[in-house]
Amino acid sequence: MAIGVRVERESMIRLADVSRDYGDGKVVHALHHVDLSIERGERVAVMGPSGSGKSTLLNLICGLDEPTSGSVVFEGVDLARLGDDERTRLRREKIGMIFQTFNLLPTLTAAENVSLPLRLQGASRREAERRALAMLGRVGLADRTAHRPDQLSGGERQRIAIARALIFEPPLLLADEPTGNLDSATGEEILSLLDHLHREFNATILLVTHNQEAAAHCDRILFLRDGGVVREERLQPVGVGVK
């Protein structure tokens, strides 16, 4: 698939002077002149208080939202040059997403939820189901494939969400407070699972969290406040960091 215009090669994600404002009258600066670069295979945690711009950053990277100014470049492609459908295709082929509230479809079974991205990509039902069952096995839910979300615990639901995010082996995984709705033991389980899957798939992970322990699983931590990156902490010797 040829999407947009190729700009750079070094970083997987590159934000250049990105701002995102909301409102017409009294403008809220959700992100303010952010420059950021993330390498392939890197695990980056984003921390900060509520309203600091963490979720906005995620939304801009996955193309769900557009910056007011500046550019977001994903694998060398400037997202601003892509139309909605192209951004959507990029998302469904390259970006896995995990939400704090799981966002599973209540009408579908675990296996159907997991297979959904493949089905949206046009995979056959049989193929999608086969891969979904395999993926559910990898997240330890082989015996829960026919259950619906309301029949599962919080931890199980998040595992399904992770399985759904990884089903098409995306190069980038965005996780927005994946342990926010879970107790600490289950949260730790989920983070270990992410570590394991990171090793297995070598996916780049961008983890938004309030939780220091969750952030400790990453290579690098970015601290956001009032829409800007105020600090960076490197935990592992990989990645590029703030420019």
Added chain:
Amino acid sequence: MLSILSYITLQQWRLHKLRTALTVLGIALGVSVFFAVRTANLTLLSSLRTTIERLAGKATLQVVAGEAGFPEGVWDQVRDTPGVKIAEPVIEVLAHTAFPDEGNLMVVGVDMLGDRELHEYEFDESRSEVGDPLVALAQPDSILVSRVFAEKHGLKEGDKLPLFTSQGRKEFIVRGVFKPSGMGEVFGGQIAVMDVFNAQFVFNRGRNFDRIDLMTEPDVPVEEVQQRLRGQLPAGVEVTRPSSRGQSLENATAAMSQGMLVTSFIALLVGTFIIFNSFSISVNQRWKEIGVLRALGVERPNIQRMFLGEALVMGGIGSVAGVAIGYYLAVGATKVMGNMAASIYGLVSTPEPPIFRLDYAVAALILGMVASLVAAWLPARAASQLNPALALHNIETRQREAVLGWGRVATGLAMVMTGLALVRFLTPKVGLMFQFAYSVLMTFGLVVLLPKLSEWMGRAMRPAMDRLFGSEGVLAVDTMIQAPRRTSATVGALMVGLMFVFSTGAYIESTEGRVLSTMNRIVNSDLFVTTSQLARSRTYHFSEALGQRIAELPGVKRLENVRFTSVPYGNDSVAIIAIEMDGWFARVKDVLDEGDEPKARELMPKGEGVLIAHNFSSRWGIGVGHRIRFETPSGPLERPILGVIEDYSSEKGTVFMDRALYKRYWKDSAVDFIDINLMPGTDRAAFKQAVQRLTAGEQRAFIYTNEEYKRWVMELINGFFMLNYMQMIVAVFVAALGIINTLIISVSERRREIGVIRALGGLRGQIRKMVLLEAVAMAIIGVVAGAIAGACNTYFLVRTAAVIIAGYSIPFHFPVTLILVTLPIVIAIALAAAWWPARRAVRLRVVEAIGYE
């Protein structure tokens, strides 16, 4: 507390304006059809009464005797009765002018010299060129016309007015123009007056009058004169007040009115479903809000009251709007019903604007509000019983609604089976409304079954949707399966609307099929000559002379004169078909369903018995072996019933007798139909042209070949069902509203889901496809459910309603073609209805939708 709950409800309305508007519109349409039908019926009866009263003028009593009238001698008896001040004979004819573009003209024959004291018409002095019009009227070719008619044709005194009469075409001289008030208003001003004796001659009334209008002495009570007259006039002659003739009109049009009332109730039922639908979804949508309110200490009854109050207000607003819409719908409905009354019952009405009756409006208002309350009851109960802890959780924690249990399935099945059994085994004559409950019971049973039925059908459709449309198809079906309350509410509205369409269609098809097969069996003349294009021509007839002239044409094998009239019987009226029985029996065979045919063939031509139609037999509870008695102008006529035959000429029931017998007792030689059989080898078309040449410029005659005649009858039947067709359209429209309503709510309810799918890579086109496919799936399920409900309701219509309304049951026939034709139409409507919700879904902002609370 209720005030804050009301405020919350108001906020909901403000936020969901479209849903609110559609809900209100749903009940408004249901109420409007109900109100329109009742208003139109009332207006029609009023306009029929107005016609009678205007024609009666200042008469305090009227002497009548069915359509055939009574001999002149009765007039002498009435005049000589003490207490009678004035008595004037009257003849009324719906005649035809020979103007090229003109239709019917009501010609009233009155005794001109005495009449002006009794009847209300005033001469238009400004136009009068004749010193004394009454002197001019002494001439036999004189006629007076209303100003409306005169102006329409540019007629003035002295001009010629050509009329088709039973004696052929005649030219009358306009001797005066009367004002458009009183009698001049009747029949929209299409009215003329001539001398009664002249009318008697030119319209082949023999020595009969149609009616006597009389004015009693002011110092003698009217009832006293009425009793006196009843005591001395022959049996079969009625003495009645003009105002009480309204009752006989109500009887005459009862079948039409009852049919309309039943269908208007169904329209209201569809409206009720829309309310139910809306509230079910509203409860779902406000799940979390209800949880918060419960958590904050709002008691269960108050939650229920909040929803019921909302329903009451919506029902009130919808009903008021429905009454307003219904009033304007009544304009069209009155017109259609007026045409039906004219074509089927031969009744002449005077156009009137719809009558606004406050009690009807209040009844419609109450009905609309009660329907809203009933519809909102279950959703309100569900809301009040919600577990607040569960409701406060995220969407994944929602329990699947408990509408799919086997208990419900058993209940639904029991209701349907009970309804079917009642229709099959129990048809007590307890009134239409009570028996309508059978249909309601079956319908509610199906409604209870609907969630399960929708689920089964959804699951059955899933593989096909997957194969055909991929993940979007599966998601569309799953969305339906997993929201059974919402799905079944929409499918329910569609089902009830389509049930109405299918069962009405089946009823019409069954009726047409049965009439056609009967006609094929017993209507086998080569040509038919009739006086009117309408089903009944009560007043304008041929004379026997026309038949004689046609019989002289080369190629005629046999010709029968037929009189089709209505006479009093019991406390109602029945139809009589008087035909030359020897000729009729010569060309039909195996015509009797009950009775000894050889015996009937022998005795009927001698006038020693009668045949009756099935509906006469069932209406009056008599059959072969019984004797039938009529009070005729010549005294009582009593004959044995020799056979029962299949005939659908009149919903009141028909009696067949020999024409000579009829003529002898009713002193009436008028002819309404001439049945002609041709010699073998005679060309029908050529013979038809010969009859046309014979009657051209002489008689207003309609000539049909056998095939044309059957087609004409079928068109008349279609005319009878015209209002049903209109109601079918309204029902489909209301059902379509239900789909729009549901899909809009469905999209707004699933904002988050749609947002998630978009976030996971669902393209806009895929979302659009999903919403559209959901509509298609619902349409398919709706059509199937509608077909099942339609079958049940058809069974009710053919076995119960038809017996009550028309006096006969008709065979069950399922309209497969109609359903197959309807399916793509409903799918197209569903797609059109889904277009806007799909657009909304596509334009959803994903970031907001995912974070949507």
